[in-house]
Amino acid sequence: xxxxxxxYTLKPLRTRDFLALYERAALPLQKxxxxxxxxxxxxxxxxxxxxxxxWAFDSLAERERRRAAMESDPDWxxxxxxxxxxxxxxxxxxxxxxxxxxxxx
Numbered sequence: 001x002x003x004x005x006x007x008y009t010l011k012p013l014r015t016r017d018f019l020a021l022y023e024r025a026a027l028p029l030q031k032x033x034x035x036x037x038x039x040x041x042x043x044x045x046x047x048x049x050x051x052x053x054x055w056a057f058d059s060l061a062e063r064e065r066r067r068a069a070m071e072s073d074p075d076w077x078x079x080x081x082x083x084x085x086x087x088x089x090x091x092x093x094x095x096x097x098x099x100x101x102x103x104x105x
Contacts, residue, residue, distance in 0.1 A: 001105065002057045003038055005095040010049045014088040015042060018051060021086060025079040030055070033070035038105065049090075056105065060096070 010018050019042075031037060038054035057063040070076055083089065099105060 001099045001103075002060065002063065003097040003099065003105075004055045004057065004063060005097055006053050006055075007093045007095075008051045008089055009047065009091040009093075010051065011088045011090055012049055014086070015049055015051065017086055018083075018088055021079070021082055022051075025075070025082060029070055029073055029075055029079065033073065034066050063096075 008018070034055050036056040038056050040053045041051070043050040043052070055063075057066070
């Protein structure tokens with residue numbers, strides 16, 4: 001199993017704005033197309049103003065296929081435009097994590 005870890009670093013005091021837009025416009029599409037949401041988190045200690053979400057895939061090919069389907073949905077560009085309009089994302093980091101045999105997921 002592969003887990004995609006996406007970390008967004010946001011402008012201070014804007015996490016609530018990001019989460020509201022994400023929950024309304026992106027989450028329904030991502031659940032529909034990406035499938036397995038492992039978790040969604042905000043930072044409390046260490047680097048602040050970060051949102052982290054984890055999505056599980058069987059392979060990189062599956063991830064590519066699912067993301068392509070999501071990005072071709074006519075509602076996806078509207079979310080991207082709204083996010084761009086908010087102008088709150090300072091940085092994005094994406095990691096692909098591979099589970100080890102003794103991992104519970």
